[in-house]
Amino acid sequence: MTGSPRIPVIDLEPWRSGSPEQRAEVARRVDAALGQAGFLLVTGHGVSREERAAVRAAARAFFELPPEVKRRYAVSVGGRGWLGPGAEANGYSEGTATPPDLKESWTIGADRPIGDPEIDAFWFQPNVWPTAEVPALRAIVERYTARMREVADGLLELLAAALGQRPGFFTDHTRHPTHTLNINRYPALGQVGEPQPGQFRIGPHTDFGTVTLLDREQGRGGLQVYVDPADGGAGWEDAPYDPEALTVNIGDLMARWTGDRWRSGRHRVLPPAAEAPDEELISLVYFYECDPHTRVVPAPGAGPVAYEPVDSSAYLRAKLDAITVG
Template identity: 80%
Template sequence: MQDRTRIPVIDLAPWLSGDADARAATAAAVDTALTRAGFLLLTGHGVSREARAAVRGAARRFFALPQEAKQRYAVSVGGRGWLGRGAEANGYSEGTATPPDLKESWTVGADRPSGDPATDAFWFQPNVWPQREVPELREAVEGHLAAMRAVADEVLRLLAAALGQPGDFFTRHTAHPTYTLNINWYPGTAVVGEPQPGQYRIGPHTDFGTVTLLDRQQGKGGLQVYVDPADGGAGWEDAPYDADALTVNIGDLMARWTGDRWRSGRHRVLPPSPEAPAEDLMSLVYFYECDPHTTVTPLPAPLGRVPYEPVDSSVYLKEKLDAITVG
């Protein structure tokens, strides 16, 4: 743990042990972490390095395909398939004008229809798979999706305890949730060219949903987290890294739910560094949300600090996705 970042490592094992004191101590540590930068590192989650490496390996084979092959799977933001460079500018979501993000993404998500055609048309689109080019990608990714959903629901139960709420306070809203996995490829300058002024692999932003589970690789052009100097931070700081850990941060919906007791963690991914221009990184980013059209109402004081107006989760999320779309 780096004290200056105030982003601790939380071991999930004591929480899962069933011991009341261990569970209470873990919940208290989570509450403290999320009132600061909105981030923590989670170990003891049970998702093996080998399984995560299998996703990366298959995804790399897809991203290595010729442009014309990838183009067959091209989609816009919110779709299922390939997002090429220039499709997103995440800084737009917070009103920061940046050039488009320097990444490519393979995107999948919740695909079990709800039975409501209007909801299913966007939130539960069928996933698309490059079966001809990279047949192994589907099995690896579907296994990862199942593992991430299980971890995400356990994290939500832990968050409920950290707030002193019933265990199903959040998971009662995840019976048929929306979620997305972005496999983000961050190639070096030989692929993306020299970054423009103010251009990032991902521009500064907060995530939009409840919790994000990130499996990332460390690099010079890697993840930075904004830690407010008022909380003893230094502004933008390199995020701490643990190869066994998932990086967990809360998004806007969770921050609103808690009335800003917990902060939606602001972050960015740096462009390729002049010190390592060939650096090639890949992140597996699982965005967990809630059931479509969940009404997110902030907890009252003294837990909640800002009495936000209730929002429809689907309306809020769609507005944010539209905001980061380039063109």
């Protein structure tokens, strides 16, 4: 599938090296897309398919370990390590009651402390690695995460232009940011059994931070995006797919920063499909946030909603607590 008018595929190369007119056109298209579904696909990001495949292969080697081995690395939501089946229900974050999500995850995050014990203890925890079992995982994932941060900061400069702001409007707040990479494994139907009513691989929700960069595999039990019928959408729609592209969506903090000029993209991942019982998917989900305790307040004149200022760390922590099962 290719993009749509509401969720277009946008080539970043003209933004990086094009004429002023080409750059302005890219910014205009980004502004239009984020005002509808909060999603777009980007090519020209510079991260090869081989790099993404290497992360997926190393993670699969971990996920295929026996459960008793993976449990040595078990953590709760917000921790660094293995988040086992049944630990999360993302629908809780929007008040939608769903059974736990049908996935498991390997999670890492920003781990360079800033010297404030209160902040470092949660936001900059040390990452944990299954070095004995999957020695290749650490180097591959750390390289990929560094690449994602470069892409994310570049996107934030583009978003600043799309919002009519100076280039550093957002990146001034990503000098020592929090960020997380979730490598999500969505097991096959034969492994998890028949889903419960209302159960998803990931339940309906919006992301919590600024931008999310997703590398995904296409499948029958794949990503759907909510496009409001008032904007000409059909409600839940299958997300367009391009194997060269990263799927990008904005989260709640970015929507607040723009006074809802841009939508925090509501989405879900369908449960495994009966017609594809052996389908197993792995997604690489990079959540980019901002410096701890950033004061997020709508840009003057950006959008229609005059949100009160919010502390980014308090907001994110509350959302993480909300999706924790049990």
